[in-house]
Amino acid sequence: MNILGKRYIFFGVSLLIIVTGLIALFTGSTPLSIDFTGGSLLEVSFKSASPQPGEIIAIYDAAQLSDAQVQTTDMGSYVIRSQFLDNDQRDAVLTALTSKYGEVEVVRFDSVGPSIGEQVTTRGAIAVTVASLLVVIFIAWSFRGVQNAFRYGICAILAMIHDVAIIFAVAGFGGLLFGWEIDSLFLTALLTVIGFSMQDTIVVFDRIRENSHIYRRLDFETLVNHSIVQTLQRSINTQLMTVEFLLLSLAMFSGVTLQEFAAILLIGLLSGTYSS
Template identity: 35%
Template sequence: MTTLRVIDFMGQRKLAAILSILLVLGSLVSLSVKGIVLGLDFTGGTQIEVGYPQPADLSVIRAQLTESGFENPTVIYFGSESDVLIRLQGEPAAGLSDEVFAALKNNTDSEIEMRRVDYVGPQVGDELREDGGLGMLAALAVVMLYVAIRFQYKFSIGAVVALVHDVIITLGFFSITRLEFDLTVLAAVLAVIGYSLNDTIVVFDRIRENFRLLRTAEAKEVINESLTQSLQRTLLTSLTTIFVLVALFVFGGELIHNFAIALIVGVVIGTYSSIYVAANLLMALRMTRENLLPPEKEGEEFDGLP
């Protein structure tokens, strides 16, 4: 039987901590200065579906709309390459769809067809801004309580910091790249929270078990042993998830491109944070085997005496 070689993950904990701090600070600066490019779901606007008799060139359509005076139009395929969805931000105006259709028709010899026009209000964004923040704080509080009850309060601090770390960096990525943030991306961010927490819980469970088994080992040795044992499971889960997300990005169409990108970034960061944020914090908080022992009841030392 071969012995598993223990990887010294915690030997690089200081370098990893510096990297995490730089990523979080960079994300916060970008979010503060540049903000996030909000999609139609949050800002309100008009969606127009247009049908072409042959595959349409999105760059040409985008240029036609820009030349006609429409600012920052979003043009994507909607199903097939002959179906195009046009999104225009701002308050819906009367006759806007007719102006868009006329601009497209004047710049092409093809017989195009107006399929559908939708007006989207910004009320969803208002509700999310008001209630989403409170909901997120409540969710983090419940997560902290759950981890504290199941493990120990030091574990709960590590889990919540890892979650906040993952969310900030994912949002920062969208701020830096100026990718559009819509409801599908919000759903991806919530999925990242669940993925990251699940991965962290698996790592914490192994660390807690090894603290009880390796009684004479130091905290660094126990954490390295635990991370090495759970590494294969973590890599298999992360890689298979990323393979699926890459397939979605390549073959899923432009409607879910940003959704797939958000999940890919979140899975990579979540896997990293389970090792170098959550476990690293346990080292910083001086986690010991004694922390996991149940508190001694008063007078317990006299039990069994006559």
């Protein structure tokens, strides 16, 4: 099985997914959740009415709450994002909705202050950066006795960047097709995939190191291809038999929030195996 011989096909597939997904992401199809921006999220459903999003926004404007955004869900509810609401402002909005459209059911209500949202964003970026640096340092230490060990570190960094880009691309597609948003669970999935990708990459690197002592006469490309083939069965068994079936079940049958988390984690872990 000549995997490296088809590497340019794999590069092309990855590039296509990443570029199109990031275009979808940066065109604004996947908003940041209030975990990062601060503000309030109110999800409501109506018993006997189906107002237009513009009508709900008008009620917010009348309450001097500007820049409200409304999305409808597959369950028929309305997700309203706005500036931070205290309890009095929330009650005033609900009273106005009830008086105009009848009984209103509050599905959920979350609020995050602006300072907390900024703090979460900063700490999230720091967590991703520190986790990445620690993994690279670990690889450099583990392979310190190997000739040209810096190649391993560079390849690990490139694989990590690839997996992170794939995750953001998936988020872009999810926002465009299913109304996903980037929240704290997305950050959790991102850190998990980084760790898994590095672990799988280290397994392949370790097999390359072992084979370099056994097959001294092989050229480097053949040696690497042989090592990848040897670890492929282990990676597939580890993925399919333990993690992926569980994540697939969660992505198909769990609630909306967990579905997004499970789908991103599912594709991210597959990408981690693929890139390594």
